[in-house]
Amino acid sequence: MREGTAERGRGQRRPMLLPFLLPLFCPTLSEQIRYKIPEEMPTGSVVGNLAKDLGFSVQELPTRKLRISSEKPYFSVSSESGELLVSSRLDREQICGKKLMCALEFEAVAENPLNFYHLSVELEDINDHTPKFAHTSFELQISESSKPGTRFILGSAHDADIGTNSLQNYQLSPNDHFSLVNKEKSDGSKYPEMILKTALDREKQKLYHLTLTALDFGHPPLNSTAQIQVLVTDANDNPPVFSQDIYRVSLPENVYPGTTVLRVVATDQDEGVNSEITFSFSEAGQVTQFNLDSNTGEITTLHTLDFEEVKEYSLVLEAKDGGGMIAQCTVEIEVLDENDNVPEVLFQSLPDLIMEDAEPGTYIALLKTRDKDSGRNGEVICKLEGGAPFKILTSSGNTYKLVTDGVLDREQNPEYNITIRATDKGDPPLSSSSSVTLHIGDVNDNAPVFTKVSYLVHVAENNPPGASIAQVSASDPDLGANGQVTYYIIASDLEPESLWSYVTINAQSGVLFAQRAFDHEQLRSFQLTLQARDHGSPTLSANVSMRLLVGDRNDNAPRVLYPTLEPDGSALFDMVPRSAEPGYLVTKVVAVDADSGHNAWLSYHVLQASDPGLFSLGLRTGEVRTARALGDRDSARQRLLVAVRDGGQPPLSATATLHLIFADSLQEVLPDLSDDPLPPDPQSELQFYLVVALALISVLFLLAVILAIALRLRHSSSRKAWGCFQSEVVVPPNYSEGTLPYSYNLCAAEFNSLTCNDQLKSGQDLQFADSAGALFPLCNSNESTSHQQAPPNTDWRFSQAQRPGTSGSQNGDETGTWPNNQFDTEMLQAMILASASEAADGSSTLGGGAGTMGLSARYGPQFTLQHVPDYRQNVYIPGSNATLTNAAGKRDGKAPAGGNGNKKKSGKKEKK
Template identity: 80%
Template sequence: MGSGSGDRGWAERRPVLFPFLLSLLWPALSEPIRYRIPEEMPQGSVVGNLAKDLGLSVRELPTRKLRVSSEKPYFTVSAERGELLVSSRLDREQICGKKPVCAVEFEAVAENPSDFYHVNVEIEDINDHSPKFMHNSIELQISESTKPEARFILGSAHDADIGTNSLQSYQLSPNDHFLLVNKEKLDGSKYPELVLKMPLDREEQKSYHLTLTALDCGDPPLSSTAQIHILVTDANDNPPVFTQELYRVGLPENVFLGTTVLRVMATDQDEGVNAEITFSFTEASQITQFDLNSTTGEITTRNTLDFEEVKEYSIVLEARDGGGMIAQCTVEIEVLDVNDNNPEMIFQSLTDLILEDAKLGTYIALLKVRDKDSGDNGEVTCKLEGDVPFKLLTSSRNTYKLVTDGVLDREQTPEYNVTITATDRGKPPLSSSTTITLHITDVNDNAPVFQQSAYLVHVPENNPPGASIAQVSASDPDLGPNGHISYAIAASDLEPRALSSYVSVSAQSGVVFAQRAFDHEQLRAFELTLQARDQGSPALSANVSLRVLVGDRNDNAPRVLYPALGPDGSALFDTVPRAAQPGYLVTKVVAVDADSGHNAWLSYHVLQASEPGLFSLGLRTGEVRTARALGERDAARQRLLVAVRDGGKPPLSATATLLLVFADSLQEALPDLSDHPTPSDPQAELQFYLVVALALISVLFLLAVILAVALRLRRSSSPTTWGCFQPGLCTKTRPVVPPIYNEGTLPYSYNLCVAQGGKTEFNFLKCNEQLNSGQDILCDDSSGALFPLCNSSESTSHQQAPPNTDWRFSQAQRPGTSGSQNGDETGTWPNNQFDTEMLQAMILASASEAADGSSTLGGGAGTMGLSARYGPQFTLQHVPDYRQNVYIPGSNATLTNAAGKRDGKAPAGGNGNKKKSGKKEKK
């Protein structure tokens, strides 16, 4: 180091570790980084480039955040260049006192990643203190009998500096009788001794005035002086003598106050007053820890001793006799360390919040431990108490890192109270504990969980729009947005465009609302996929299935398919042979109900009857049978009012009117039907003439086509081809043949013909007689009458072709109504018997409409609009299938349609022998 007292702004940096050793040992750096600087450097002076010595580049400084961790802020680190700077006054004497080596130890902390480095800055002494005497004047009484070479210890000077800057020597002003000897104590301090060179003669000189100068070896050297006043007294030849020049004693620091340390002893060979010895401290003002008995020389403790503050005391005692002669000795008291200090723990860079998904070994805190005791009493070890997912790693001497050592789950343990115990190695050992609370921060690691794996909801139809039909609920154990759940519809088996018009879900509560009134007949069930999603990042979600079953209510009254009213509102009639026996099947009421289950279970009841007891009605089948034979008094025309009720609560019902005529032929039944003529309708007359005109045009067109075909075939065919065109015979066309009925069904069929007589008639034929004879033909005449009835006598030579299979229903096409099948009265499901009867009734009803001009025109060229109604291709594929709605008593199932789906509905037909009652006959 250089020297100089004027300018102290310089500093000499002396890193102890060489750069290449620093780079080699850097990964496992445990030794401190050392610097050496002089004291009293001005603030802001550079001690050294700490970042460079730690191997940190300037670019790393903003992220590493290098700083000094010390209890006393003597130093700081510049954020720009990483230099270690002086931040406060460095007074070596104030910091270290008389310690030969004054070093300030502190820690440098770097973050990202966090690390802990030890720094040792040795403060060198400069000569800033001059030696000072306690007293500027020293008085001595020396007997004239004092022999030469007698020694007198003078008051020593004190210099706060150390080393060469401390007190080094004493000098005495020149004189003839005294010289000065520099003496040194065991602790290294120096004190002066005045030596008598020659005897004194009081008569020559009574006193002497000398100057004592104390010098140090600083650069420049400093000094101070004290005046010595020597008074020559009368002879006291023998000074006191201590039994020992040096007393040494060891004293534990935990002794009680008033404990005797030692007792010094001195003797004086003089007698009388000159032999009376008193003891005293030469520097009594500096002795605060001990008391001295001036008579006995006993030293006792006055205040508590503390090894951590002062480890050794050096005391100079003086023994003075009555003649003023003195003797001195040195007492050195060594304070022995006792394990009286508990270890201390200081947390640095403690992390406030810990993520629950933190990996093993994640840094939590830096811990520094210290113990003021020395030796084994100051050796400290730390450990964690309890079973916690953390552990302590030794970072360097007396420093530890607290890191994670297990899986954290905030939902199970939101916080940990971690207790760290530090124990020293003293006997007995002392320990201290510190508890810190570590809070675990939530991470979105839990998806929402629904309370049920699936939801099934029953909603009755005709519910009010906007009503809640269900509520789903999910839970999420996370906190804040991670646990805030919102609900939405993720998928559905409904049409995506129509989904919003059916249901909606509340995003906050999970309540599912119906947006419309459901109709069981249109929608019986649908399924939603509901999603619960939290607000975490990234968001987690869960799905659940919600199946909604729309329950049926009795909101549809039965609908009568047969018998149906005519287009003009007139009732149709059925004919019954006069010879019908009891149990004869007259007709059958056919009704359907769009509801399901009990709501669609129909029963039939007779409300009114012209002749009670003449007919019986099947409770479940709707079959009307004769209960007895027709009597002579019974009217030929009977009327039944039938009520059809469903099984709902309350039940709904419909009525049907049956007109039954006992007759063996249509001609016989017509007079009964004309009893109540219907007033003519001008609109019906107009429709009739229009139909006749269209029919005439069609017949002319058909005749032209037939004539052309006949001329074409005349060359290659026999005359039998023209059989239908012979005079007196009807022109035969493809016969309209209904299915042949079995025994017990309706007994009449029909023929539609255009006869040459120019008159329209309905001819009812016995099924067992005329169907087999082939007399059902459709004829035309030259008069242009529409569908005249004729009985061809010459058609027996042509056998009728078998009926077209297109007339028959397949099993899938037959309407599954509750009244269209046979059954018993106990409520069991009946068998289907009346499909063909319904077909026959519909054909007759359509034919009647065509006759009075109410039928649809333009059905096809040459057919006068009747092809679509009466042709062989006519089926009941548009008749609704209600079998799936019908409840089977004693079973929880309903019949299903084996043919698949049918959307449209066709008007129900009637039996083949049904006619309009009261309809005026057209000529």
């Protein structure tokens, strides 16, 4: 505890520190800091150095924001020096009245951190009030019969000061007949009584002028005077006498106006007019709460009483008889307190925001209770209503602290409406409540949360670049920057340097944009990791995965794998036995589509046919089968134009042309190829004839010359030798189903032994040149063409990597692929050509073997049909789990001896 005094007269303060209490100091200074100053100090006067007494340095004053919390602004704190200053007039008499101890109690509040300090400033009385009489002059009638020693009560003066500064003494001007005695009431106030020293003689002097002086003992002393005029009257020997010198009565403050307080009684032993008594207040002007009946002496209330304003009334009554003699008595009325004032709750230093991370026990605000009643009626108990995470702690007297009592969460409760009820201890108790709204401040304690655990986005291919393809959204319940979310792409299964060429994201809206057109055939899906990040400090974030699936569009037309044109433009043909029965599998159109799903489901349709009723086409398989047996009037050469359509919307298509020849052996086909061209296409034939008709007249002569030359050449050369070089026969590897994606060139002229012998006799080897210019022998000088053939070259056998595979195979896997290099192709052509030579020599038949296509048995089992896979049995349809199959058992059981479905190549290019 600290005390300080300040004296107004000398303008200096003497701090009186109690050394023995210094060890009891604590950081919060829960004890009061006391100062003592004189009243009426000028505004701005220094009471004491509050900052120093609280242990604050001048440097921390701006941050601590020391201020005064008080109902009335009597004091303030200098923000620069921390001194406690007087900010308004301090009138002790107005503030405390007649109280001996006048102290102003209030709190000093310091922030950062929040704390409260209790202060008490005691006001010392100064002699600033002069004693004053109610009347500056009054008249006193004294009968000449009055005996010496008779006492007369004079009017008293009033001094608002206390102690030595209050009224202390009365003095009477010097005279021979009267003296003055100072009397004291029970409440400590003094009044004068004048005593008759010697008898009066009206005949000698009937009027006396006296001066009554009231003095106090202040520094300097003050006084006032009143003039007394003593009028000597004829004898009235007996003055009125009250039954009591002092009347005491207690009166509740809640009595109604007009209530009788008491009745005074006075008697006079005289008779007649001298015994008639009237009652009056000696200071009628100062009595406003009571009424006195002048005849009966009954005192009643004029207005309601208020204990909080005046606790006690002291009334001086006079009884005057008809002879002018006066008697006085004192009536003391004590006002009893009633519980008629409701307690109040006042909030001090209420903050604007309470941060949600405030720990339990954090000081929030200072509360004060006020009840004008006294005693138990003025004792107040505060309670916090509701389940808010706060509590109140008693600080001192009528001061309470509001502190946190739990964890705050702004996202669950952004504000609390708390109610504090104050109840006094009166009977019956009175109570009131005060409510206040506490706003909770936000801290960044919540990470963003995505609306979905993961995202699956479907994007159709060929999308326009820059289009939005998806949007992610994350919420953050925090406020302001703590809840402002931005989005980023932090990871992907794409290459980091190419990621931004595929997608970008808008950081504010979370919209994902495509930077390029996607291609389902190149990229079907990719994975992204997105992050939502707030702007709090520290920053919080959350991640989510997104998978983008590129949907297929029908942007790829079917591609025909078989039949196809040779590099030189020649078309393949398929050979059908003349004895083929209905349902015989002639060939198969093989096509693929790079799209997926329904866009890759293929259907096969006949657009044009030489004989529409002769063949049937599988809608889904592409298999060409005979619909009926070949008739005598049917042409041996047939042509089918097949359209392959996919299942897309709109559908895309491709066409394939099939050339079919009915023959039982290859020898039967070769002359027909050179002499009988395939039936022309009607549309192509029409165009052809139109051109011929226009040029017919101009070329007749030229045709005649050419025909003559042709006939001459025909008679002079071997028909068989011409056949070797006029036609090219396409013979695929020995394949039972007759559907192949590739073709091979073969010279199948009917070389007889003489032709080879003629070559040998001329000393030349018969050789065949492939398309690359490499030569390989068909006959040589060291071998007999009629009986001997060169042993097979084991290097021509298919390796595991060269064996034909399925139509969907594109890599050299273990299933094997068709030879796709020119050298392997030419070797296979030479082998087939050698087989054709054997047929010419009669050593082997072209259709002799069911599985060898007429090849000699000495060429080994590597050329049997079981080593050539069926491409129709494993046709993969992209986008589906289905594989179109056609097992060997589904074929017609009767395979003619000519070799099933052997493929040929027309020597003339087909017009489309």
